Amino acid sequence: MFSQLPEPALDPILSLSVAYRNDPREHKVDLGIGVYKNSQGQTPVMAAIRQAETLVYQQQTTKSYVGLAGCEEFNQSMTELLLAGTNAMPRVAAIQTPGASGALRMLGDLLKFAQPETTIWISDPSYVNHRPVMEAAGLKVRSYRYFSRDTKQVDVEAMLADLKTAGKNDVVLLHGCCHNPTGADIDFAAWQAIAELAQHQGFTPFVDIAYQGFGDGLLEDAQGMRYLAEHVEEMLITTSCSKNFGLYRERTGAALVVGENAQAVAKAKGRLLTLARATYTMPPDHGAALVKTILQTPSLTQEWQTELSAMRHRLISLRHLLCEELRSVQQTNAFDFITQHKGMFTMLGFSPDQMARLRDEFAIYAVADGRINIAGLTEADIPYVAQAIKAVSILK
Numbered sequence: 001m002f003s004q005l006p007e008p009a010l011d012p013i014l015s016l017s018v019a020y021r022n023d024p025r026e027h028k029v030d031l032g033i034g035v036y037k038n039s040q041g042q043t044p045v046m047a048a049i050r051q052a053e054t055l056v057y058q059q060q061t062t063k064s065y066v067g068l069a070g071c072e073e074f075n076q077s078m079t080e081l082l083l084a085g086t087n088a089m090p091r092v093a094a095i096q097t098p099g100a101s102g103a104l105r106m107l108g109d110l111l112k113f114a115q116p117e118t119t120i121w122i123s124d125p126s127y128v129n130h131r132p133v134m135e136a137a138g139l140k141v142r143s144y145r146y147f148s149r150d151t152k153q154v155d156v157e158a159m160l161a162d163l164k165t166a167g168k169n170d171v172v173l174l175h176g177c178c179h180n181p182t183g184a185d186i187d188f189a190a191w192q193a194i195a196e197l198a199q200h201q202g203f204t205p206f207v208d209i210a211y212q213g214f215g216d217g218l219l220e221d222a223q224g225m226r227y228l229a230e231h232v233e234e235m236l237i238t239t240s241c242s243k244n245f246g247l248y249r250e251r252t253g254a255a256l257v258v259g260e261n262a263q264a265v266a267k268a269k270g271r272l273l274t275l276a277r278a279t280y281t282m283p284p285d286h287g288a289a290l291v292k293t294i295l296q297t298p299s300l301t302q303e304w305q306t307e308l309s310a311m312r313h314r315l316i317s318l319r320h321l322l323c324e325e326l327r328s329v330q331q332t333n334a335f336d337f338i339t340q341h342k343g344m345f346t347m348l349g350f351s352p353d354q355m356a357r358l359r360d361e362f363a364i365y366a367v368a369d370g371r372i373n374i375a376g377l378t379e380a381d382i383p384y385v386a387q388a389i390k391a392v393s394i395l396k
C-alpha cells in the first residue's frame, strides 16, 4: 500500500534547516526557522532554565505519569501570564500541550467536535502550519487579507472588510503579537475594532500568541488578546514556551478556552482531555516542569524576564543595524520597514526567485515566501547579508 503514496511534500521551514546543514560552503547564514541566536550564532539554554533544571533534578522524586492535562500548576501559571487581571480568569480552562502546534491541533479538533461546520479564517499570509493543522482537524479554512506588499504593513482596512463577512460558524485566527511570517502587527485600535466585529457578527476569536515577550514586552504583547478576552464571551488561545523560554525541543505549550462561564469551559476541557487521550495521552513533562518552576519562584521569574528582555532589545538593535547597513549600501530607505516590524520575522517582499538567489549565490537560507528570521542574524553577518539583499534587489 505504501508504494501508491504520492511523493511527500517537504516542509517549507523544517526542510531549510536540513539544506543549510548540508551546504558545504564555508560562509553561510541561516535565516530560516524561527530560532533565536546570540552574537556568536548559538542558541544557548537560558540561565533561568539551567537553574530550574537543577531544582527539578534535585526535587523530582518520580517519573510516573502526570495526567491528561499535563501539569496543572504549569497550566495555571501560563493562564496568569496571559490573562491575569482580566475578567476572563474565572471562565478559562487550560491544558498543557506538546508545543503550540499541538495546542492548535487540540483546539482545531475541539472546534470540529463542538461545531462541525466551523470555517476558520487565517491571515494571508499566515504561519505555514496554520492551514495544514486546521485542515487535518477537518475544518474549512479561508483567508482574510492582512499584509500589504506595497507598504509592508498591515492593511487594516482590507482585513476588517473581510472579517465583516465572517459570521456565527466562523472562527478568526489572529496572531497575538510578532506576526509570523510578516513581522507586521495590528495596533490596539484594530484589536478594538475586531472585538466589536466579533460581538456584532458572532464569530469566535482564536489568538495564537507564540512569541509573547519578543515584541514590546510580556504584558504589552498580550494587550490586544487581553482586550478581546474581556469583550467576548468565547475565545480560544494557543501559546508556546519554545521561543520565550528557549525550550524549542521540549515541546511545551498550552491551549486555553475562554467561555461563557466556569461550567461551559469545564465541558470544553473535558473534551480536550478525551482528544488528548486519543492523540498522545499526555504531553511531555520536562519543559512544563521547568516553566512552572520559573514562574512559581520569584527570583527565577525575575531572571527569566531580564534574559527575555535582553533578547528583545538585541532583536530591535539587529533590525536597526540591518536597516542602517541597507541604507548605506543601497542609498535607499526602502527597507526602513524592517525597524517597524516586531519579533523574530520580517517579510522582505522578495519573490521566490530572489529568495532562491539569496540561497544559491550567497548561501543565505530563508523561507521562499520572503520571510527572514532576524533572530538568526549575528552582528558580524549584517554587512554580508545587506550586500546580498542589495544584489538580489536588482532584478536580472
Ligand code: LMR
Binding pocket: 013, 032, 033, 034, 035, 127, 128, 129, 180
Ligand atoms: C517558525 O515559524 O519558524 C517556527 O514557528 C518553527 C515552526 O514550528 O515552524
